[in-house]
Amino acid sequence: xxxxxxxxxxxxxxxxxxxxxxxxxxxxxxxxxxxxxxxxxxxxxxxxxxxxxxxxxxxxxxxxxxxxxxxxxxxxxxxxxxxxxxxxxxxxxxxxxxxxxxxxxxxxxxxxxxxxxxxxxxxxxxxxxxxxxxxxxxxxxxxxxxxxxxxxxxxxxxxxxxxxxxxxxxxxxxxxxxxxxxxxxxxxxxxxxxxxxxxxxxxxxxxxxxxxxxxxxxxxxxxxxxxxxxxxxxxxxxxxxxxxxxxxxxxxxxxxxxxxxxxxxxxxxxxxxxxxxxxxxxxxxxxxxxxxxxxxxxxxxxxxxxxxxxxxxxxxxxxxxxxxxxxxxxxxxxxxxxxxxxxxxxxxxxxxxxxxxxxxxxxxxxxxxxxxxxxxxxxxxxxxxxx
Numbered sequence: 001x002x003x004x005x006x007x008x009x010x011x012x013x014x015x016x017x018x019x020x021x022x023x024x025x026x027x028x029x030x031x032x033x034x035x036x037x038x039x040x041x042x043x044x045x046x047x048x049x050x051x052x053x054x055x056x057x058x059x060x061x062x063x064x065x066x067x068x069x070x071x072x073x074x075x076x077x078x079x080x081x082x083x084x085x086x087x088x089x090x091x092x093x094x095x096x097x098x099x100x101x102x103x104x105x106x107x108x109x110x111x112x113x114x115x116x117x118x119x120x121x122x123x124x125x126x127x128x129x130x131x132x133x134x135x136x137x138x139x140x141x142x143x144x145x146x147x148x149x150x151x152x153x154x155x156x157x158x159x160x161x162x163x164x165x166x167x168x169x170x171x172x173x174x175x176x177x178x179x180x181x182x183x184x185x186x187x188x189x190x191x192x193x194x195x196x197x198x199x200x201x202x203x204x205x206x207x208x209x210x211x212x213x214x215x216x217x218x219x220x221x222x223x224x225x226x227x228x229x230x231x232x233x234x235x236x237x238x239x240x241x242x243x244x245x246x247x248x249x250x251x252x253x254x255x256x257x258x259x260x261x262x263x264x265x266x267x268x269x270x271x272x273x274x275x276x277x278x279x280x281x282x283x284x285x286x287x288x289x290x291x292x293x294x295x296x297x298x299x300x301x302x303x304x305x306x307x308x309x310x311x312x313x314x315x316x317x318x319x320x321x322x323x324x325x326x327x328x329x330x331x332x333x334x335x336x337x338x339x340x341x342x343x344x345x346x347x348x349x350x351x352x353x354x355x356x357x358x359x360x361x362x363x364x365x366x367x368x369x370x371x372x373x374x375x376x377x378x379x380x381x382x383x384x385x386x387x
Contacts (some may be wrong), residue, residue, distance in 0.1 A: 102273070200315055218322075221338040235285040241275075266290060
């Protein structure tokens with residue numbers, strides 16, 4: 001994931017419980033009143049690669065969450081549990097993937113049954129440990145409306161509500177996902193922004209969740225600092241995707257009013273396709289190539305971009321924060337700056353610099369360390385961090 005700032009410069013649970021359908025059924029969404037309430041649940045499957053079998057059970061869910069502006073919305077996701085016979089409380093990972101694109105077909109839940117979801121092989125490693133995993137699709141992927149890519153509050157809400165929803169599925173509860181399950185928040189790149197936002201929001205938005213730790217990496221902590229990195233570079237498509245995501249989250253931004261004909265065509269293409277082709281088609285373009293005027297000159301864009309900045313609130317649980325020194329998409333300084341900001345607020349931050357590697361390799365090479373760190377938190381081992 002990568003993020004921009006330029007154009008982008010981007011309660012009544014009991015009553016709701018009766019609306020939750022058995023895991024063997026598919027259903028139209030039901031009315032919900034609380035964040036995390038389950039609207040529908042249907043059998044699904046989890047395949048890291050096409051046709052690759054796994055000893056798991058999976059359900060696609062839709063659930064109530066909250067937009068970046070505080071409005072009720074509907075988000076989808078996938079709950080995955082190892083078929084190991086365990087019925088007692090097991091750890092639950094709420095997982096956010098890196099950038100997949102803006103089209104509905106890019107949603108993780110759309111790819112799991114086909115074995116085409118990026119990061120599925122990494123997710124499988126958490127399942128091998130006997131942990132359950134819930135993967136949010138984020139707001140606007142597979143649901144009405146557009147994906148609010150890089151709108152931090154929306155993504156943080158979606159992660160926390162995914163964990164709530166996983167705990168409210170009767171079939172999952174019989175497989176060990178309960179209110180007592182220790183929870184880990186995990187994400188990298190776009191998922192790093194989402195998981196960091198979930199960490200900051202947890203104490204005010206979901207205080208009842210038994211979160212033991214957040215592992216977050218490659219975090220785009222300040223969107224505006226990514227504009228000069230991507231404007232006119234091979235990552236410029238990500239910049240314009242982020243602009244579209246901010247526009248989806250905050251309609252008053254009126255992105256189309258700033259775009260010329262080429263800009264409108266490119267954003268329209270992005271809204272219906274996934275990251276592999278988007279990043280290719282959108283590369284080496286400058287903001288000035290696609291706009292009639294600079295949106296960053298307006299207070300509306302400045303205000304909304306700043307609302308996705310991280311480091312302004314202390315997470316109420318330990319955090320494992322990591323970043324590759326040679327990250328070419330999200331500069332190392334952003335991760336180091338987030339560490340500094342959280343440490344200044346008294347957070348317990350275990351910081352790690354990945355000395356060898358770049359952006360994409362960071363999530364792969366660090367996965368075992370992340371799991372080991374979370375296993376220690378689930379086991380009750382304390383950490384004061386290395387601030």
